[in-house]
Each structure stands twice: as structure tokens, then as C-alpha cells.
Amino acid sequence: MSLMLPSESPTARSVVGVADDLIAALRGESAQLPRAESVVLLLVDGLGAISLRAHAGHARALTSVLTKKDVAYSVFPSTTASALTSILTGVQPGEHGLVGYRVLDRERDVLVNQLSGWESDGIDPERWQPLPTVFERERAQGRPVFAVGVAAYAHSGFSRATLRGAEFIAARTPADRVAAAYDLAERHPGAFVYCYVPEVDKAGHKHGIASPQWVAALEDVDAALAQRVPPGVGVLVTADHGMVDVPAHRQIVLEARDLRGVRHLGGEPRMIHAYVEQGVVADAVAERWRRDLDGVADVATRDEAVASGLFGSVVTDAAASRIGDLLLVPRGIGAVYDGTAADQRSRGMIGQHGGLTPEERQVPMVRLGAFSR
Template sequence: MSLSLPAESPRARSLTGVLPECLAALTGNSAWFPAARSAIVFLLDGLGAGNLTARSGHARFLSVAMARRDVAQTVFPSTTAAALAALLTGERPGRTGMVGYRALQPSSGRVVNQLRGWEHDELPVDWQRAEPLFEREAAHGRPCFVVTKSEYTGSGFTRSTVRGAEIVGVDDLEERVEVAADLAVANPGSIVYLYAPDLDAIGHRHGWESDEWSAMLERVDGCAARLARRAGPDTGVVVTADHGMVDVPRHRHILFGGGPLTDGLRDVGGEPRMLHLYAQEGAATSLAEAWRIAESARSWVMTRDEAISAGLFGPVDPEIRPRIGDVLVAARQGVAYYDDRVADTSPQKMVGQHGSLTAEERTVPLIRLGAFAR
């Protein structure tokens, strides 16, 4: 069948190009950014360009900067595991293997968590298959730093995506920003990755339209302004995100625990707005048809081959194909899908969601500060 997928923003650059272009700017060879003495990538987890525009009054510094600059297009699925791996390796999910929040591990037949699977699901060291850009750069003598929350410094996901960098754990957001700026200033030629998960955590719990989210956005906005001042005019700073967010209240949940939507269904992966459905042997075609009949009015329903042919994951290595669901269901309306046969219903408490193909989820800021704003 022919898929009718949303067009990407004509202004958007790919998130996979952000770090390579920052590195190129350090030698004056970037097509995106002016030359800089050092560079900082400030990743605001969960801040879509649409979210920022809608709450511009709570983020005056970032909103003014974005109004005259570009946006970026994150990868599909628009989720943290896929997007951060793509940002930090320069490769799309078909090469990194990070094809969603939860995905099939073909060797074990289990669906594993791609953010925490190293600790909880015994994922191998090389589960994330692409070479981290920091590993390559550090091998050539470039100072590379990651400034993140302390709880992430030793995680398997962190090791798989930022090998080669010096990792600094700082829990307070304002202090994290200051440490990143000081590292960039003190180490000419360096690249610093500064990670802030704070908006995403609040968005999942309360929704991005909540007062709590707006209050955190004000704090993040102040941190971005502080980063630009402290890093100085010779340091290039780019503020971006891994995905945006859509609020899905409980009455918009779709429960599919029985009937034709689970006939022939073996396992469910992905996340509520982008399901990987793994079929029993010989059942993929009938499973896809059942979901198309029931859900095509509010979601894009496609087979693995259709998604790969459409280029949604980028070039897909043969070893990665089995990780992708036999059937993919990507929400186009404000809905989220839950298998109500599962005993743990705690994920249904999440308000803010992401993972699908909508502009709200895939279009993120690409804000240039410091030397990059020239």
C-alpha cells in the first residue's frame, strides 16, 4: 500500500547533523554554524518547537532566539532512546539499532527497554551499534565532556552513546549549566554535551500544558540565558531537544486487550503513541489488516517493510530489521494505546506523551547562542 505520511518541515535540519556541525565549526568548516573556539550542545529533553512557541511568555530568552533561527527534525520514533543515540552518533535508528523505547531482542525473544536495558534486561555492550562521535574525537585528541545528572553517569545507555568523553555528574540544573560553560571556556577546542531531563519528567507526570511544566520552562529559560553569558562570545552554543510532547488525558486512552487487535499478537514494544507489534508466525498480514480497519482514521498503521521502504528509520542494517515490529502503529491524533492485559497500569498515569510522526513530536528547536548566533 502507499503510505500517506506527514511532510517534514522545509526549514528543519536533521538532529543527526547537530553534533557533526558543531564539531565542524571548531575548525571553521560548518555549513550550519560560524566558527567557534569551543562548542556546547544543550539538550532539553521533551521541548518541542511547538511547545516552546505555545508557552513563549514563559521562555522569553529562548523564544526570541528561536524566532530568528532554525528548527530541527528529530528521528522516528520521536523518543529519547532513539533520538539521543542519533544525536550522539550522527546515525539514524536503522544504524544505531535504537528503534524505540522498548524493542525486541531477537536472540532472546524478549522485549527490552532501550534506555535501561543494560541494567534491567542484560543487554550486551554493543546493543547500540554506531560509534559515538565523542569516541572518535577523543581518539584524535579533542577534549570531550558530558555534563548530566549523577544518576546517568554510569548507565549502560550513557556508556554506549558517549564513550570517549569525560562524564561529569551534577544534579542541580543551574550548577550543571555553570560547570558546562566553565569546561568549554577552560578547554579550547572542546565539545560539551549538556543534558537536562527536567522538562520531560514533569511533562510525563503533569503534561506540558500544566502550570508545573510552565514553571520549569521559566527555570530552563533562565539557565539558557546564564549559559550564554557564562560561556562568552567565543563559545558556540546550540539549544535543541530530542522530541516534543503531546498531552493525552485518560479519556483519550485506547485499550486493546482483546478481540481482533490481539489475534496473532505475540509481544508489544515501543511506547503508547508508537507501538511495535510483534506477530506470531504467519500472523503479520492479518494483524496489520485488523489494525488498519480499526485505527487507520486516527493512526498511521504500517508493516515493517512499509516503514523501512518509506525511510522512517533511515537505512536499516540487516541485524536491526528484527528489532522493528511486524506492524507499527503511530498515532496521528491525540491518543495513546495500552495493552490492558498487562497487570502494571502505572504507565497509564503519564499525561505527556511522544514517539509518533506528528510535527508536535518531531519538530524541535535549534537555537544558536554565543559564537553560533553571529
């Protein structure tokens, strides 16, 4: 296998256990956090720890309390569909089954979008992601559980897969959402409140993390987090993944000759799931790609990736069926595109994620309120 595996310590903290830590803190049983009367999990989509530190002057509320130890690692792939589902179910992608951005539904032989395509691609959220969410588990125990987010996401298929059991509260701006989350936590002792803030991720994708627009989005989030935390409320600020900027000259374009034997390209530009034609030996395509893409991208077969633990120690049959026959992960800040596809709009996206770099996988873990050191 040529795939360069992540090198973090086996004891490094993972985003997968964050919700369980917060619930334990409500009971006074967390090894990581002090006891709190209510808790807020504030998720800033796309905010990597490395990019946050690089822009510390624009995020003083966050970075003034950020220590070197306040870091966790996202899952693989480092993408929203996989990581948010892991955070809100407490298991790795190999178990909950959302193993990438776009994956193959082998029963229908079609690619489905696991973030925004639930309705258009005909995916049943409860069948595709059947595991209980943290909201379902805690609500069954009588705990108040809430999800604060953007109104447009209230009834989406992805929300049904990840927020089942929560009472959804919509609010327009980051400041409005943070205020609503704090109010819910204060008014409902023992509550678990999830607050989702997507503006940083959206600015990064469109303009890049080096852009004034990304900095402005970060400043808005930081100002929102400067609000007073109610007494007894513990707040943990984290992210699902970070991001890298991909310049045009680092785009890797696969032409027809490169795609011989390949039926579908799924995933996303920083982590491709490739599905081969019936009767084609995946190992043969893998060897060709390793030779032709030597030095610019890593290649692994499904069996190699599963055996290495990239998707977690448990990989269900359903999850395995969605993993590509081959995985193609660009090195550095490259991104892979299908040069034969009619729709090339994604090549204009600057900020990208999904791969294995520290910039994509390291996320902040900032404590506020009752969790402050």
C-alpha cells in the same frame, strides 16, 4: 500502507547532523554555524519547538533569539532512546539500532527497554550499539570531550551506549549543569561539551505540558540559559523530541480480541512495535487492525516502514530484527495501551511522544554565544 508519512521538506534540518555541525564549526568549516573556539551542545529533553513558542512568556532568554528558521526535526520514533543516539552518533535509528523505547530481542524472545533497562534486561551496550560516538571519534583526534549530566546517569547502560569516550561531569540543577558546561568549554579550548537537561521531559510526562509544573521546569531551564556565555564559546540549544498531552478519553485500549496473533507489544503508547506469534502472517493482522482502528491509528508492516525510509535510508539487519512486524501509530493525540497487561501504570502518564506529529518532531535550534546572529 496506511501510515501517514511526515510532510516536511526534504531539505529540512535534522537533529542527526547537529554534532557534526558543531565539530565543523570548531574547524571553521560549517555551512550552518560560524567558527567557535569551543562548543556546547545543550540538550533539553522533551522541549518541542511548538510548545516552546506557545510558552514564550516563560522562556524569554530562549525565545528572544528564536527565529522561524531555528527548527530541526527529530527522528522516528520521536523518543529519547532513538533520538539521543542519533544525535550522538550522527546516524539514523535504522543504522545505530535503537529503533524505539522497548523492542524485541529475538534471540531471547524478550522485550528490552533501550532507555533504562540495559542492566535489568541484560543488554551489552557496546554490542547492542557498536557504532562510535561523537566523543570517541573526536577524542581519538585529541579533542577534549565532556558530557555534563545527572549523577544517576553517569554509569548507566544507555550512557555507555551513547556517551562512550566522554569525561562525565555530574551537576545537580539545570543552572549548575549549564555553568559547568560553560566553564569546561572556556577552560579547554577546542572542546566539545554535551550538556543534558531532563527536567522539562520529566515534568511533561508526569503533569503534561499544559501544567504549572511543566512551566516551572521551563522557567528553570530558561533562567539557567540566561547565564553569560564565555567569549569564543558557541552554544547550540536543541532537544531530542517534543511532546503532546494525551487525555484519558483519547486512550486506545487493545483487548484480547484485538491482540489475536500478537505475541509482544513493544515501543510505547505513541508508537507501538507489535511482534506476531510464530506462524502468524503479519499482513493479516495489519488488515484487521486497519479495519478496526480506521481513523484513530495508522498501521504499517515492517517492510512498508523500512521501504518508506522512516528509520533512515540504511537499516541494518540488527535494527530490522528489532523493528516490530507491525507498527501502530495513533493519529492526533491518541495513545495505545494493552488492556490485557497486568501493569497499567503508564496509562497515568499525561505527556507522551514517539509519533509523527509536528508537536513531537519539531525541536528548537537556538544559537547562543559565538553562534549568535
